[in-house]
Amino acid sequence: MSKAITTTVSARGPADHEVRDQIVAAATEHFSRYGYEKTTVSDLAKAIGFSKAYIYKFFESKQAIGEMICANCLRDIEAQVRAAVDGVDRPPEKLRRMFKAVVEESLRLFSEDRKLYEIATSAVTERWQAVLTHEERIRQLLHEILREGRETGEFERKTPLDEAARAIYLVLHPYVNPLLLQHSFDYTDEAPAQLSSLVLRSLSP
Numbered sequence: 627m628s629k630a631i632t633t634t635v636s637a638r639g640p641a642d643h644e645v646r647d648q649i650v651a652a653a654t655e656h657f658s659r660y661g662y663e664k665t666t667v668s669d670l671a672k673a674i675g676f677s678k679a680y681i682y683k684f685f686e687s688k689q690a691i692g693e694m695i696c697a698n699c700l701r702d703i704e705a706q707v708r709a710a711v712d713g714v715d716r717p718p719e720k721l722r723r724m725f726k727a728v729v730e731e732s733l734r735l736f737s738e739d740r741k742l743y744e745i746a747t748s749a750v751t752e753r754w755q756a757v758l759t760h761e762e763r764i765r766q767l768l769h770e771i772l773r774e775g776r777e778t779g780e781f782e783r784k785t786p787l788d789e790a791a792r793a794i795y796l797v798l799h800p801y802v803n804p805l806l807l808q809h810s811f812d813y814t815d816e817a818p819a820q821l822s823s824l825v826l827r828s829l830s831p
Contacts, residue, residue: 646684649674650698653691654742662692662744689754695742696749697756703731704763711767717775718826724767725822729801729814746804764802765795772829781829794825 652674657665667688671678685691710727711720749757769791775781800806801817810817 649681649684650691650694654695657745658742662748692745692748693754693756696745696754699735700756700760703735704760706731717771717778717780720771721826722822724771726818728798729818732801732807733814743804750803750805761802765791768794775829779831782831797821797825
């Protein structure tokens with residue numbers, strides 16, 4: 627199994643500094659109103675009431691701020707998906723719950739605020755570390771469910787575990803990646819049930 631992944635964000639100053647949280651909160655509100663791409667650090671400094679130089683004490687760039695906002699959103703998704711999976715015992719139902727939660731939570735966070743959606747698209751396009759970490763954690767969760775299903779005799783064991791996890795992740799990918807998600811809105815109602823059923827049939831021992 628892959629090693630645990632930790633999110634790396636380019637931030638300065640003490641990690642738990644309350645000013646950093648204040649900047650992130652203000653930036654989230656500002657980006658949601660005016661958009662990420664159109665906002666400069668100077669605009670942000672003026673809106674927050676800090677000097678540009680002071681913001682740079684905590685973040686080396688606008689991207690570093692955006693990446694922390696993105697990481698927070700993705701951690702919300704991961705928490706909800708994990709809660710859905712942990713709420714049931716059998717691996718097949720865990721897989722169904724995972725598909726459903728990934729689609730629902732991705733839609734909620736990436737569709738409700740179109741301005742913040744810009745951060746998500748920038749993050750995916752530029753392959754920010756927060757995105758790479760999120761994708762790896764989703765794959766790790768799939769890996770855990772598949773391993774448990776094999777141990778209980780509910781999933782086949784012929785396919786190498788890593789290969790199976792990667793293949794199932796590719797099925798989920800259009801609903802994990804916000805650039806692809808916007809082209810999948812017409813299928814989000816039926817996709818979780820249909821795709822998870824198809825995957826589970828392929829996993830039958």
